[in-house]
Amino acid sequence: MSIEISDVNKRFGDFVALEDVNVSLPTGQLTALLGPSGGGKSTLLRIIAGLEKADTGTVSIEGVDATRMSPQKRNVGFVFQHYAVFKHMSVAKNVAFGLEIRKRPKDEVRARVDELLRLVHLSQFADRLPSQLSGGQRQRMALARALAVQPKVLLLDEPFGALDAKVRKELREWLRRLHDEVPVTTVFVTHDQEEAMEVADEIVVINDGRIEQVGTPDSLYDRPANDFVMGFLGEVTRLGDVRLRPHDIEISRSPDLAGSSPADVLRLTRVGFEVRLVAGTEDGREVSVVTTRAHARSLGLAEGERVWLTPSSGAATVPAMTPLVRAELAG
Amino acid sequence: MVELPLPARWAVRLIALAYVFFLVGWPVITLAQRAFADGWSNFSQAFADPDVTHALLVTLEISVWAVVINTVFGVGMALLLVRYEFPGKRVLSAFIDVPMSMSPVVIGLALMLVYSGRYGWFGPTLEAHGFVVIFNSPGMVMATCFVALPLVVREVVPVLEEIGDDQEQAARSLGANAVQVFRRITLPAVKWAVVYGVVLSLARCLGEFGALKIVSGNLTGQTQTAPLVVEQKYNNFAQGEAYAVSFLLVLISVLCLLVVSLLRPQESSS
Numbered sequence: 001m002s003i004e005i006s007d008v009n010k011r012f013g014d015f016v017a018l019e020d021v022n023v024s025l026p027t028g029q030l031t032a033l034l035g036p037s038g039g040g041k042s043t044l045l046r047i048i049a050g051l052e053k054a055d056t057g058t059v060s061i062e063g064v065d066a067t068r069m070s071p072q073k074r075n076v077g078f079v080f081q082h083y084a085v086f087k088h089m090s091v092a093k094n095v096a097f098g099l100e101i102r103k104r105p106k107d108e109v110r111a112r113v114d115e116l117l118r119l120v121h122l123s124q125f126a127d128r129l130p131s132q133l134s135g136g137q138r139q140r141m142a143l144a145r146a147l148a149v150q151p152k153v154l155l156l157d158e159p160f161g162a163l164d165a166k167v168r169k170e171l172r173e174w175l176r177r178l179h180d181e182v183p184v185t186t187v188f189v190t191h192d193q194e195e196a197m198e199v200a201d202e203i204v205v206i207n208d209g210r211i212e213q214v215g216t217p218d219s220l221y222d223r224p225a226n227d228f229v230m231g232f233l234g235e236v237t238r239l240g241d242v243r244l245r246p247h248d249i250e251i252s253r254s255p256d257l258a259g260s261s262p263a264d265v266l267r268l269t270r271v272g273f274e275v276r277l278v279a280g281t282e283d284g285r286e287v288s289v290v291t292t293r294a295h296a297r298s299l300g301l302a303e304g305e306r307v308w309l310t311p312s313s314g315a316a317t318v319p320a321m322t323p324l325v326r327a328e329l330a331g
Numbered sequence: 332m333v334e335l336p337l338p339a340r341w342a343v344r345l346i347a348l349a350y351v352f353f354l355v356g357w358p359v360i361t362l363a364q365r366a367f368a369d370g371w372s373n374f375s376q377a378f379a380d381p382d383v384t385h386a387l388l389v390t391l392e393i394s395v396w397a398v399v400i401n402t403v404f405g406v407g408m409a410l411l412l413v414r415y416e417f418p419g420k421r422v423l424s425a426f427i428d429v430p431m432s433m434s435p436v437v438i439g440l441a442l443m444l445v446y447s448g449r450y451g452w453f454g455p456t457l458e459a460h461g462f463v464v465i466f467n468s469p470g471m472v473m474a475t476c477f478v479a480l481p482l483v484v485r486e487v488v489p490v491l492e493e494i495g496d497d498q499e500q501a502a503r504s505l506g507a508n509a510v511q512v513f514r515r516i517t518l519p520a521v522k523w524a525v526v527y528g529v530v531l532s533l534a535r536c537l538g539e540f541g542a543l544k545i546v547s548g549n550l551t552g553q554t555q556t557a558p559l560v561v562e563q564k565y566n567n568f569a570q571g572e573a574y575a576v577s578f579l580l581v582l583i584s585v586l587c588l589l590v591v592s593l594l595r596p597q598e599s600s601s
Contacts (some may be wrong), residue, residue: 071503078504086498088519098505
């Protein structure tokens with residue numbers, strides 16, 4: 001295991017940012033720290049980098065205890081959400097920074113900078129100032145700068161958060177490919193579950209300073225440990241006593257499946273190839289169901305029709321908490 | 332921007348111009364006229380007096396020392412105020428502005444009370460160890476530093492706040508130590524603010540009168556500075572020479588401000 005975090009606690013005044021965090025991040029993989037804003041994921045990343053100190057607990061990187069090590073000794077690459085480019089230096093100088101600090105020979109620095117600029121497709125911009133680059137280009141430069149020192153781990157703090165949707169999508173695909181070419185242990189923070197699912201080998205879900213679940217994107221999506229993980233990774237609806245994904249509900253026009261619940265179609269919306277419908281069950285609840293357009297047509301679905309709903313076999317479900325239980329917990 | 336009708340715009344411009352002309356322009360022009368009343372003779376007379384040339388050198392020496400000290404401490408204090416949290420931070424910040432609101436004469440008197448060799452609180456101890464502060468260069472440098480204290484700090488603080496500490500953190504994560512971060516990242520980023528602060532401080536230091544008159548003792552040919560020599564010449568009916576030295580001081584200040592205004596656009600375009 002590349003990064004071991006044990007019993008880490010961190011408070012900012014009265015605010016608990018991290019509470020008893022224990023996690024191992026595997027070597028050579030791309031791991032996402034996923035969770036809502038203010039959940040503690042950036043704090044955890046900054047503690048790994050040494051930019052923030054944990055109140056208690058230890059961090060070890062590649063078997064070396066780094067808890068009290070200063071950031072410049074940890075040999076980690078860090079990429080910031082707002083790029084943190086060195087404004088007064090050219091692109092090439094930015095990338096060369098870490099190598100020049102390490103007093104590497106000039107020829108070696110030049111060769112390495114050329115190689116990295118090629119890797120991030122910025123060779124033709126080597127002599128420009130960062131202010132002459134677009135946001136996506138700046139972030140690629142920041143990535144090259146972090147990779148230049150051949151870090152043991154690469155840490156990215158919401159790396160695509162400040163970019164527009166199209167560039168963000170391109171860059172995340174590019175990051176995935178880059179990681180396959182240069183397999184350095186990478187940890188990135190994101191609040192976008194789609195980004196995490198698409199890019200990461202492994203996802204650590206963090207909420208309210210605690211780790212909710214660790215696993216591969218598939219295992220998290222199919223076997224969420226709790227209500228929060230399920231809700232955060234995708235749409236959730238409630239059918240009878242379980243919570244499940246709207247596309248995991250089967251629709252039939254007759255009560256021939258065991259455990260099916262009767263419902264009336266209240267609303268029907270077509271979005272591209274899929275059909276979303278809201279049905280009212282006999283206990284007065286609304287259930288949302290997603291199905292394909294072809295299936296909806298073959299069933300002859302329309303508003304006001306009666307249908308029978310069943311959780312499909314193998315659907316990821318968690319028991320629904322009744323409002324009464326919630327009230328008791330809150331009290 | 333507020334859009335004013337044309338006549339109102341002209342009226343506003345005229346009032347502003349007239350205000351500056353009667354307050355600053357006319358007196359300075361008259362001063363220059365008087366200085367050059369007999370061609371260069373006022374200047375040659377003034378420069379023939381060794382006390383005048385000595386006073387100019389003293390002013391230069393004191394100002395350079397004060398500016399150097401103020402720059403080092405100014406940048407240091409700006410970093411302290413922006414990058415670190417500590418108890419008493421707001422008190423320190425308020426104290427830095429004290430010289431702005433205090434008469435320089437009062438500053439001079441306050442320094443006397445602490446460092447005077449005869450009745451000062453700390454002065455006799457220092458003089459016993461052979462370190463004379465009052466009526467001597469150290470006291471004069473201190474008084475000048477005091478007067479110009481906020482100028483560098485107040486230029487650098489907003490720039491440091493604007494750039495944030497992202498770049499410094501990035502440099503640290505790339506292996507730079509504190510000195511390398513300061514030299515390679517922080518200093519280049521605040522460079523123009525420092526230059527601007529230095530030039531302003533220099534102009535302020537060269538013209539300092541009140542505080543220096545108290546702590547220097549105004550000893551002709553020894554601790555007398557250029558502004559003090561102006562006063563003395565004027566009182567001794569050598570007005571021509573007083574105007575000549577005054578013109579020289581004005582010229583240096585104007586040059587300083589010119590340098591600053593040339594630097595400003597460079598700062599915004601970089």
